Every structure is written in structure tokens, then in C-alpha cells.
Amino acid sequence: MIELQDATKRVGNVIHIKPTNLTLQTGHFNVLLGATGSGKTSLIKMMAGLDPIASGKVLMDGQDVTRLNTQKRQISLVHQFFVNYPHMSVFDNIASPLRVAGMAKSEIEGRVEEAADLLQLRPMLHRRPHELSGGQQQRTALARAIAKESRAVFLDEPLANLDYKLREELREQLPDLFAGRGAVVVYATSEPEEALLLGGYTALMEDGRITQFGPTADIYRNPENIAAARVFSDPPINVGRVKVIGAMAQLEGGGRWNVSGMADGDYAVAVRPHRVTPFRTSDADVELTGRVIVTELSGSDSSAHFQHGEDAWVSLAAGVHPYQVGEDHSFYMNPAHCRYFGQDGKRVA
Incomplete structure (x- = not known):
């Protein structure tokens, strides 16, 4: 030791x-x-x-x-x-x-x-x-x-x-x-x-x-x-800003979902790119719409960098997907995979 x-x-x-x-x-x-x-x-x-x-x-x-x-x-x-x-x-x-x-x-x-x-x-x-x-x-x-x-x-x-x-x-x-x-x-x-x-x-x-x-x-x-x-995230982890009011999280740029055990206030939310997909994976998924900036194909995976509000996000999904640079596209995120951080950067949930 x-x-x-x-x-x-x-x-x-x-x-x-x-x-x-x-x-x-x-x-x-x-x-x-x-x-x-x-x-x-x-x-x-x-x-x-x-x-x-x-x-x-x-x-x-x-x-x-x-x-x-x-x-x-x-x-x-x-x-x-x-x-x-x-x-x-x-x-x-x-x-x-x-x-x-x-x-x-x-x-x-x-x-x-x-x-x-x-x-x-x-x-x-x-x-x-x-x-x-x-x-x-x-x-x-x-x-x-x-x-x-x-x-x-x-x-x-x-x-x-x-x-x-x-x-x-x-x-x-x-x-x-x-x-x-x-x-x-x-x-x-x-x-x-x-x-x-x-x-x-x-x-x-x-x-x-x-x-x-x-x-x-x-x-x-x-x-x-x-x-x-x-x-531990490559491509980089997605980080957005959310406001929690009355157990409801509102993502800047669009997207709402229920949260529990969090006080009202402003937070950063983080979710890994492979948890943001161009298709629904569950009934709990939240739809995010963003303009595609860059697309990449790596082996059997496709990634899309898209603008959501003022933040740049990344989706990483298996398969080949018909993204068009410059066009708006729908992506889906399950809030169960989100992590929340306070203004000091420390995790709160």
C-alpha cells in the first residue's frame, strides 16, 4: 500500500x-x-x-x-x-x-x-x-x-x-x-x-x-x-443548461421533462453522445431539434454535431443515418441518462 x-x-x-x-x-x-x-x-x-x-x-x-x-x-x-x-x-x-x-x-x-x-x-x-x-x-x-x-x-x-x-x-x-x-x-x-x-x-x-x-x-x-x-467521453459529452421549476426541467433550446429531488434553480445537464439518438429508444424520450453542423461516419457508427439553442450537441448512433448538413433534424434523449451539476460544477443528481 x-x-x-x-x-x-x-x-x-x-x-x-x-x-x-x-x-x-x-x-x-x-x-x-x-x-x-x-x-x-x-x-x-x-x-x-x-x-x-x-x-x-x-x-x-x-x-x-x-x-x-x-x-x-x-x-x-x-x-x-x-x-x-x-x-x-x-x-x-x-x-x-x-x-x-x-x-x-x-x-x-x-x-x-x-x-x-x-x-x-x-x-x-x-x-x-x-x-x-x-x-x-x-x-x-x-x-x-x-x-x-x-x-x-x-x-x-x-x-x-x-x-x-x-x-x-x-x-x-x-x-x-x-x-x-x-x-x-x-x-x-x-x-x-x-x-x-x-x-x-x-x-x-x-x-x-x-x-x-x-x-x-x-x-x-x-x-x-x-x-x-x-x-470519459469521446465524442465530447453534451452539456446544456436547464432551469428546474416545480419538479419540471426546461432545457435551454427546447425540451421538457420531469425531475425529482432537485430544488428549483439553474443547473448544467450532461448526457453522453451515445444516449442522444436520431430515433426513439423509449416512451420517456425527450425530443430535441437542432440544425446539423457536421456529420461523420466511423465504421458502423454515425455521429452528428448539431446546434441546439446556443449549445453544440453530438449524437452517436449505430448504423448509417441520412443527415443533411444545414438542415434541422430531430434527436431523442432519455432523461434517465442525464447527470445534473450545480453552478459550482459539482454533481447534484
């Missing part, structure tokens, strides 16, 4: 990581998800002991490691760049931290071979890094992290520099590779789809803050604020 207690980081006079409280457990992936510059790498460096913290504490398995150096924290770190020793064979690259630790030769051989088998590297153990593909080089770095059997493994966008096919292959394998090893696994990414595919728990990061933390699927279904709702 890794625990941050009011941990902060400064860069000059600027607080780069705001006071952060976070507990990361073993047994699943812990994903740090945020755009470039949100603080993911900085948080990893603080936990790994590569960067000092300005205030607060870092605990590993209950031990205060705030002032311990990286080596004494027993961690592994895999970057997006292929960090391997060019003059060493694949075997020696994987074995390097074990030799530094003074491990017996027989145990080193066993650990290296086990990790190489997991990463499908056994035929390449005698090659040098320059004789490997990009995917094989990153597999070597991952094998080194596995063989080390660290207390914590930090994966800082490890697939970012691989081609699409290799990313897909390794992404599917990663949870199994680290399962049952007793390490806290922390994975940083800027891709929401990657977080959903990896599962586990996700910490959303924005401007040096964690805005929400919990099971990844729960964050997708129940975002605590409108910023979190925007993260």
Missing part, C-alpha cells in the same frame, strides 16, 4: 502538486489519468522518491518513506521511453537490478527466465537493445520491473511511443503480468480509453489536484463533477 498524506510539491514559488491525500492498494491497477501537465509524472516522482515533497508524507505499507531515497523504497519505474543499457544483452538488462541487490546467481537466472517467458523474450535474451524492435525494448523494461519484485511499480505512459497494434497487445497483457505479485502498480496515462480497458481504480488529475478517485467504472457512471464527466 502507498499512502500520500497532505503531500505537496513546489517548483520555485509555485505549488505544482496541491495537498494530496491518496491511498493506493495492491491487487489491481491504480491509474493516474489526466492531460499533459496535470501532474501525473510529478506525483509518480514524489512516490518513487525521485523528487522531494514540500510538505506532507509518503508511506509504504505503513512505513514513512518521505525522506528515503529511491533505492531504499524498493520500487521499479518504467518510462514511455525505452530505458535499457545499450551495451548489455537483454538478459543482463533484466538482471541488472538483481545484481546490484547482491542476489545469488541461481536466483537471478530463475527470475530473469520467468520474466522473459512472461514477456515472450526468451529467444532474445542474448541480443542487444539495438537488435530489438520498439515493442521488444519496452518488454525488456517491463521484464526488468517484474524480475525485481518491487514493493511498487510505476508505469509512466509506458505504451505512448509504441504503434497501435503493440499498444493493444501490451495493454491487454499488463494486468495479468503484475497480478498476484504483491506490488502496488501505478499506471499514468492521458488516454481515458486506456484507463477503462485496464480497469482497477482511477485518480483523475487536473492542475496538480486529484478531482476524483475510485473504481474506474464507477467514475465513468457517476462523475462527481462536470470536469470528471468530460474526461
